[in-house]
Structures are given as structure tokens and as C-alpha cells.
Amino acid sequence: xxxxxxxxxxxxxxxxxxxxxxxxxxxxxxxxxxxISLQILKSVISVTIAYVVCFAIYxxxxxxxxxxxLYKMDIIAFVRNVxxxxxxxxxxxxxxxxxxxxxxxxxxxxxxxxxxxxxxKLNSMYEE
Amino acid sequence: MTxxxxxxxxxxxxYSRNEVFVVPVLKFLLAFVTMTVVxxxxxxxxRLDNLAVVLVVSLLCSFLxxxxxxxxxxxxxxxxxxxLSMEVALVGLCLYLVMFLxxxxxxxxxxxxxLLTPMLFALKIPYVMPIAMGLVGTPASAVSIACxxxxxxxxxxxxxxxxxxxxxxxxxxxxxxxxxxxxxxxNKAMVVIIAAFAITVIVVYLIRRMSIEYAWTIAMIAGAxxxxxxxxxxxxVYDTNVSVAGAILGAILAVLxxxxxxxxxxxxxxxxxxxxxFEDDEYYYYVKAIPKMTVAAQTKTxxxxxxxxxxxxxxxxxxxxxxxxxSVRSGSAAGAGTASGRTTGTRTGSTAxxxxxxxxxxxxxxxxxxxxxxxxxxxxGAKTGTVVTERTAVNRRPDTTARGQKSVTINSNMVENxxxxxxxxxxxxxx
Numbered sequence: 001x002x003x004x005x006x007x008x009x010x011x012x013x014x015x016x017x018x019x020x021x022x023x024x025x026x027x028x029x030x031x032x033x034x035x036i037s038l039q040i041l042k043s044v045i046s047v048t049i050a051y052v053v054c055f056a057i058y059x060x061x062x063x064x065x066x067x068x069x070l071y072k073m074d075i076i077a078f079v080r081n082v083x084x085x086x087x088x089x090x091x092x093x094x095x096x097x098x099x100x101x102x103x104x105x106x107x108x109x110x111x112x113x114x115x116x117x118x119x120x121k122l123n124s125m126y127e128e
Numbered sequence: 129m130t131x132x133x134x135x136x137x138x139x140x141x142x143y144s145r146n147e148v149f150v151v152p153v154l155k156f157l158l159a160f161v162t163m164t165v166v167x168x169x170x171x172x173x174x175r176l177d178n179l180a181v182v183l184v185v186s187l188l189c190s191f192l193x194x195x196x197x198x199x200x201x202x203x204x205x206x207x208x209x210x211x212l213s214m215e216v217a218l219v220g221l222c223l224y225l226v227m228f229l230x231x232x233x234x235x236x237x238x239x240x241x242x243l244l245t246p247m248l249f250a251l252k253i254p255y256v257m258p259i260a261m262g263l264v265g266t267p268a269s270a271v272s273i274a275c276x277x278x279x280x281x282x283x284x285x286x287x288x289x290x291x292x293x294x295x296x297x298x299x300x301x302x303x304x305x306x307x308x309x310x311x312x313x314x315n316k317a318m319v320v321i322i323a324a325f326a327i328t329v330i331v332v333y334l335i336r337r338m339s340i341e342y343a344w345t346i347a348m349i350a351g352a353x354x355x356x357x358x359x360x361x362x363x364x365v366y367d368t369n370v371s372v373a374g375a376i377l378g379a380i381l382a383v384l385x386x387x388x389x390x391x392x393x394x395x396x397x398x399x400x401x402x403x404x405x406f407e408d409d410e411y412y413y414y415v416k417a418i419p420k421m422t423v424a425a426q427t428k429t430x431x432x433x434x435x436x437x438x439x440x441x442x443x444x445x446x447x448x449x450x451x452x453x454x455s456v457r458s459g460s461a462a463g464a465g466t467a468s469g470r471t472t473g474t475r476t477g478s479t480a481x482x483x484x485x486x487x488x489x490x491x492x493x494x495x496x497x498x499x500x501x502x503x504x505x506x507x508x509g510a511k512t513g514t515v516v517t518e519r520t521a522v523n524r525r526p527d528t529t530a531r532g533q534k535s536v537t538i539n540s541n542m543v544e545n546x547x548x549x550x551x552x553x554x555x556x557x558x559x
Contacts (some may be wrong), residue, residue, distance in 0.1 A: 002411070011415045014404035046229040053229075063302055093230070100234055117144050118354055126408070 006125050013118050019113060027108040036101050044090055044096035051086055136392060144318060145401055145418070152190040159189035159197045162243060165250055166204045169287060173211035179520035198239045213293050215304040216286055223282060223312075227275050238265070238272035245276025246283065250527035254280075256385045259351045260326040263344065263389050264331025270326035277325065281318040285311035317369070320362030328355040344393070348386035484550060 017025070027035060059066065066073075135296045145152055163182040171177045185204075189197045202224050210217035232239060239263060248254045257366070261269035286293075289307055296303055313320075335347035356379050363370040402417040 007413060007415065010406055010408075010413065011402065011417050014406045014415075015402040015417065018402075018404065043233065046233055050226045050229040053225055057219070057222050057305075057309065060302065060305055091438055097234075 003125065006122065009118060009122055009125070013115065013122070016115060020111065024108040024111045024115075027105060030105075032102075032105055032109075035105050036098060039101040040094050040097050041091055045081045047090055047093040048086075051089055055082065132391070139392075147401060155194070155197065156186050156190035158243075159200065160200045162197060162247065163204055165247060166201060166208070169250065169283070170208035170212075171203060172208045172290070176207055176211075182291060195236060195239050198243045201243055205283060212286070213304055215301045216293060216308060219305060219308045220282070220286070223278070227278075231271060231275055235268055235272065238269060241272035242276045242279060245273055246280035249277075249280040249284075253378060253381055254321070255352070255355060255375065255382045258328035258355060259332055259348050259382040259386045260389055262329045262351055263336055263348065263386055264393070265329070265333070267330050267333050270329040273325045274322045277322050278312075278319060281315055281321075282308075282312055285315070299382060305326055316362075316366035320359065320366055320368050320370070321334040324355050324358035324362065327358055328352075332484075344390045345387070348383050349392070351386075352383050355382070357378060409517070 030038070160182060163185055167177045167182065175181075179555075185200050189200060206217050206220050206224070209220045227242070231353050241257070245254065245257050248257050254277075257273055258270075261273060285308065289311060292307060293304055296307075331354045332347045332351035335350055336344050340346070356375055359375050360372065362368055363372075402415070404413075404415050404417070406413050406415075
């Protein structure tokens with residue numbers, strides 16, 4: 001026999017699982033530390049590529065100056081500066097990534113907790 | 129105001145019911161307008177500046193994810209830049225890549241803002257964007273808007289420098305590169321606009337979140353003023369040549385758009401029609417869930433036809449009417465209406481019961497109106513999405529029972545539980 005209340009609950013849960021829940025369930029597969037670490041790693045890779053692109057443009061922009069002063073300039077100091085800026089960028093972006101993804105993880109877990117509560121309720125309906 | 133609220137509910141209902149069709153159409157329109165604007169403003173590659181290409185791409189965008197619109201728009205602009213000069217395309221590609229890597233990782237949903245901001249700039253109404261995003265978005269939207277502003281100024285600079293770029297020699301790639309990057313970095317107007325928009329987004333967001341009365345209205349007015357102040361201050365400091373009249377008009381328009389957004393704000397979190405499939409040990413379920421809507425009421429008017437003549441000929445008509453009423457009673461509602469040739473009832477859903485009643489009360493013309501009132505009562509309780517769509521009632525002239533008939537059509541999607549007192553007086557009198 002069809003149980004109306006059960007069907008309504010299942011429909012709501014399925015609708016959640018198809019839309020908002022899909023992303024949250026992906027996040028929920030990870031432990032907090034693993035998820036945040038993975039996202040920070042992705043952010044570091046992204047920011048590294050972006051930094052390389054910006055650096056390439058910078059070099060192209062100042063190409064004539066570089067070619068002129070190539071033998072005069074302190075290459076080590078220049079590389080140190082480049083790495084320093086890179087480090088600052090990566091750390092800054094990493095901190096922002098940490099904050100964003102920690103918040104998203106907490107939000108997803110909260111949403112999934114609600115979903116699991118519905119699952120428990122559904123289970124109890126079947127046991128009745 | 130009631131009419132507006134009703135319209136809002138209708139739009140909400142229409143959208144939630146037909147989301148499957150409405151969203152692709154809107155995406156198609158957005159993509160079409162975007163590609164057309166890009167082609168119109170740039171148009172350096174003749175093969176791309178073609179309506180057929182734009183239509184094909186727009187159709188593709190209509191069923192692909194939202195991000196594809198911005199991807200195709202970026203691709204179009206890059207191809208036009210490539211047609212102008214490879215160095216320009218290279219700088220454009222680097223700019224898009226950096227934005228994609230640093231920003232879109234965090235908020236891919238805001239990608240449309242990056243698309244809409246340059247579009248609004250092209251339409252000369254950019255001041256709408258920060259207020260709108262402050263109302264519906266988060267402070268992070270300031271970054272999306274900033275990206276949109278950068279894209280607009282970059283493309284604008286490319287368009288403005290096209291002649292200069294063409295005059296430069298082929299081998300002078302560095303000069304072209306410098307021309308573009310200088311135009312982007314030294315653009316004080318862009319910096320001022322980014323600062324003004326970012327501050328506006330944050331101010332609007334903070335105020336509209338406050339637990340004060342008219343928070344939304346205060347937020348949008350304060351946002352418009354702050355935006356104006358920062359723009360004018362930037363103009364004073366950096367001499368950015370901001371049009372004061374344009375900024376004031378833009379601020380007023382932004383507030384008006386903000387009011388429209390405020391009006392529709394509850395529709396943002398709408399329930400949509402869901403089609404889901406699942407199973408348990410006993411059944412497979414294929415469920416289509418349609419959202420319930422509480423629809424605002426509309427006052428109903430009932431037309432009465434020939435009331436004077438009816439009163440005059442009341443004594444002679446009763447006899448002719450009753451037999452037809454009896455014949456109607458024996459049939460179903462619609463069938464009875466057709467068979468009697470005097471009564472037609474068209475109804476859906478919740479008015480079916482009223483229709484049955486209508487069939488049983490066709491003894492007198494006035495009783496038809498009674499049926500209408502019954503239908504009204506049914507409709508007023510119908511909060512569900514399925515609402516009464518149309519009801520046609522035929523009011524019979526008592527003195528011409530056998531021959532003539534007049535029809536009154538009441539198109540009322542949503543009717544209030546109002547009863548016509550005159551009618552009931554007439555009805556009692558008739559009884």
C-alpha cells in the first residue's frame with residue numbers, strides 16, 4: 001500500500017539530492033582536513049599558473065630593459081624577489097582558500113545532517 | 129498594488145511551472161544579445177560576424193550550462209582580438225586565464241555577473257549592477273563586478289586602440305603589448321569605478337541585512353548615494369571625467385531597478401516543479417511534484433442580462449423553464465448543458481462540483497448566477513497550482529426559454545469569495 005507521507009518525504013529528499021544535495025554529497029565524502037587540503041592544493045596550482053602567466057607578461061613588457069641590463073642586473077636578487085612575491089601570493093591566496101572552503105565544508109555538513117535526519121525518519125516509517 | 133502582487137504571483141507560477149522551457153529561452157536570449165553586442169562592438173573577424181554563427185552558438189548555449197555563455201563570449205572576443213592582432217589576443221587570453229584561475233574557482237555561479245557588467249556598461253546603465261548585487265548577492269560579488277569592469281575597460285581600450293594597433297608594424301609586438309597593458313594599468317577611471325562599485329556592494333549588503341524597517345529601500349538609496357560620492361571624489365582626485373548628470377540618472381535608475389528586485393525578492397527562492405524517480409522494495413516511483421501557490425484574489429463581477437425584462441415576464445416564464453431543468457438533471461454537467469441547448473458549462477479542476485450543481489439548477493436563468501457563485505467559492509479555496517481557468521455561463525431569458533439565449537463569459541483565473549447580494553435577492557424572489 002502506498003504511504004502518502006512516505007512518498008512526500010522521499011520526493012523532497014530526491015529533489016534535494018538532485019539539486020543542492022549533489023554538490024554537498026561530493027563534499028561530504030571527505031573528512032574536513034582532507035577536503036580543505038585538497039582544495040588548497042588546487043588553489044596553489046591555480047595561483048602558480050596565474051603567477052607564471054603574469055610573470056610572463058611582466059617579462060614581455062620589460063623585455064627591452066631586461067635585454068639591456070641582463071649583464072648588469074643582480075639575477076639572484078631578482079629571483080629572490082620573484083620567489084618572495086610568489087610566496088606572498090600563494091600564502092595570501094591559500095589563507096583565503098582555507099577560509100572559503102572551511103566555511104563551505106561546514107555548510108555542506110550542516111545541510112547533509114538534515115538530509116540524514118530525513119533518511120532516519122524514512123527508515124523509521126518503513127519499520128512501522 | 130494588489131494587481132502588481134497578483135502579477136508577481138502569476139509570473140512566479142508561470143516560471144515555476146514552465147522552468148524547463150523558460151530557462152533555455154532566457155539563456156538563448158542572453159547568449160544572442162551578448163554575441164550580437166560583441167560582434168557589433170568589435171567585429172574584426174568577418175566570418176564570426178555572421179547571424180547564422182550567432183544563432184547556432186546561442187542555441188548551443190540555451191541547453192549548455194550557464195558558464196558556457198561566458199566561455200563563448202570570451203571566445204568570440206578573443207577571436208576578434210586575434211583578427212586584429214595576435215598580441216592583443218595573447219593579452220586578452222592571459223587576462224581571462226588569470227581571472228578564471230584566481231576567481232572562478234571560488235564562485236562559478238557569479239560568472240554571469242562578469243558577463244552582465246560589461247553588457248550594462250554597453251547599455252550605459254552600469255550603476256545598476258552594484259546595487260542589484262548588493263541586494264541579491266554577497267560582498268564577494270564585488271570581486272565579480274570588478275572582473276566585469278576590468279573586462280569592459282580592456283575591451284573598450286582594444287576597440288579604442290584598434291587604429292593605433294593596426295598602424296604599428298607587424299614585428300613591433302612589444303609596442304602593441306605595452307600599449308594594451310599601459311591602457312589597462314593606467315586607467316584611473318577603471319580603478320575609481322571598481323572602488324565605487326565594491327564599496328557600494330558592501331554598503332548595500334550590510335544595510336539590507338540590518339533588522340530595520342525598509343532596510344532594502346534604505347540600502348539601495350544609501351548605495352546609490354555612496355556610489356555617487358565615490359565616483360565624484362574619484363573624479364576630483366584622478367580627473368576621470370565622470371559625467372555627473374549620467375551618474376545621477378544612473379543612480380536613480382539603479383534605485384528603480386532595486387525596487388523591482390525588492391518586489392520580486394521572494395521569488396528568488398521559489399519552489400519549482402520537480403520530476404523525480406526513486407524506488408523502494410515494493411514500488412518504482414515516478415513523481416512529478418508541482419508547487420503549491422497561494423494566489424492573490426481578484427474581485428469578481430457578475431454581469432446580469434435582461435434583469436428588467438425578466439422581472440416583467442417572471443409570471444409567464446416559470447412554466448417554460450421547469451421542464452428544461454428536469455431534463456438537465458438527468459444528464460451530466462457538460463452533457464446537460466449541451467443537450468438543453470441553453471446551458472453551457474466549461475470548467476476545470478476544482479469547479480467540477482460547481483458545474484454539477486449548475487446542471488441541477490438550470491430551472492431559471494438567475495439560478496445560473498447562483499452556480500457562478502458556487503464556482504466562485506470553489507475557486508477561492510483553490511490555493512493549488514491548478515486554478516480555475518475559465519467558466520462560461522449562459523443566462524437564459526425566462527420569456528424566451530425555447531428560442532433565445534445570451535451568454536456571459538467570466539474569465540477569472542482567480543476569483544474572490546464574493547457573492548452577489550442582488551442575485552440572492554432575485555433568487556429568493558424567484559423561488
